[in-house]
Each structure stands twice: as structure tokens, then as C-alpha cells.
């Protein structure tokens with residue numbers, strides 16, 4: 001079991017105290033679940049939960065940066081989310097624009113670089129425009145990468161990668177022997193990013209929901225009962241603390257555990 005993490009009061013726990021071992025996850029990916037239930041608990045419509053979620057995104061981006069995280073990937077809209085009621089989908093599609101209009105200046109000041117992955121071609125024009133303009137406005141920033149997964153699904157990503165690879169083989173740009181793990185990784189939607197070190201899912205469900213299945217092969221998983229709008233700086237500190245106490249083995253042996 002992990003040692004219980006006791007935080008001092010206040011949000012500004014020093015990064016050193018948070019990690020102990022000094023190991024901060026370079027890439028944190030988050031499934032932001034529980035917005036609807038957060039709203040329902042308060043007698044509010046589901047969209048109120050999504051609206052609140054944006055404030056959490058802003059807070060968590062800032063805190064992740066402060067703790068030394070280099071990449072934050074957020075599952076904002078899945079390829080399966082189109083099945084939701086039309087009004088909710090429409091509301092969700094307006095969030096990137098709202099979020100970026102409200103917070104982009106602050107993100108630029110924080111030196112954050114916005115990126116996106118997923119099939120962006122199906123997004124409404126105003127959503128795509130907002131995302132593209134945020135990417136362009138922040139492309140020279142050198143700080144934390146804030147990567148939104150939008151209309152993203154892991155199965156679709158893998159199908160897309162396989163199709164591209166087959167095309168390259170049939171065009172004789174690749175031979176069968178060139179199709180390595182590395183090559184497949186290069187055809188995923190986040191080829192320039194390291195695989196996530198830590199995956200956080202809020203909202204109490206224990207599943208991956210078609211999120212970054214290839215990239216999560218050796219990722220440490222962390223599930224929180226908190227609904228995403230309730231997830232705060234301390235929640236992230238706790239997740240990072242638990243991560244820092246874990247022994248990652250990548251299929252090998254723990255350090256010092258070889259037979260002598």
C-alpha cells in the first residue's frame with residue numbers, strides 16, 4: 001500500500017514535498033469524468049457540470065505546470081460522445097471556443113503550448129477555428145504542452161495508423177520488416193509526445209474508455225472518486241505523490257531485486 005499523503009493546508013504545497021522521490025510524471029493524461037453527476041447532485045442540468053469543468057481545466061493546467069509536468073493530455077470529447085443528446089453535443093462543441101476565449105491570454109502568459117489530437121475534421125467550423133487559432137497563437141511557446149483529445153478514440157486512431165502503414169507498404173515506401181513498434185508509434189496521433197507516465201480518471205469509474213490504448217501500455221493508472229469539477233490542486237498533488245512512490249518496471253525487475 002502507498003503511504004498516506006498528508007498535505008499541509010493550502011494549495012501551494014511545494015513540488016518537492018508532493019513527490020518525495022523527486023519523480024514527477026513528465027506526461028499526465030486525464031479522463032475528466034463526472035461532470036454530469038456533479039451537476040445532478042446539485043439539481044443542475046448536466047451542462048452546468050461541463051461549464052464548471054472548464055474552471056477545473058484551467059486550475060489543473062496551472063498546477064501541473066507548477067509541479068513540473070511537461071505534457072497534459074485531456075480527454076475532452078470522444079468518438080463515442082456523438083451518441084449523447086444533440087443539445088449536449090452542441091454544448092460540448094462550444095466549450096473549446098469558450099474555454100480558449102476566456103483563458104487563452106492567461107495560457108499564453110504561462111507559456112503553455114496548445115495541441116490537439118483526434119479527427120478534427122468532424123468538428124463544427126467554429127470549434128475547429130478556435131482550436132486552430134489557439135494552436136497557432138501558442139506554437140512558439142516552450143512551456144507545458146496542453147494537448148486536447150477532441151473527437152478522439154483509440155480504436156479509430158489504430159485503424160487510421162494501420163491504413164496509413166498499409167498504404168506506405170503498398171507504395172513501396174516501407175517494407176514489412178520496417179513495421180516495428182517504433183513505426184506504429186510514429187503513426188499514432190501524438191508521435192512527438194512521450195507516452196503518458198500517469199493516467200488519471202476522475203468520477204469513480206475504473207475503465208479506459210478507448211483512450212490512448214497504445215500509449216498507455218506501461219502507464220501508471222490512478223482512479224479518483226472525485227467528480228472532475230471537484231478535482232483540485234490538492235487532488236492532483238495527491239495523484240502525483242502516489243505516482244512518485246510507485247516502482248515502474250516496464251516488464252523488468254525492480255531495482256536491486258536481481259538474484260545474486
Ligand code: FPP
Nearest residue numbers: 032033034035036037053076095096099148
Ligand atoms: C465526462 O463527464 C466529461 C465529458 C464527456 C466532457 C468533458 C469535456 C470538457 C470539459 C470539454 C472541455 C474542452 C475544452 C477544449 C476546453 P460526463 O458528462 O460523462 O459525466 P457523468 O459520467 O457524470 O455523466
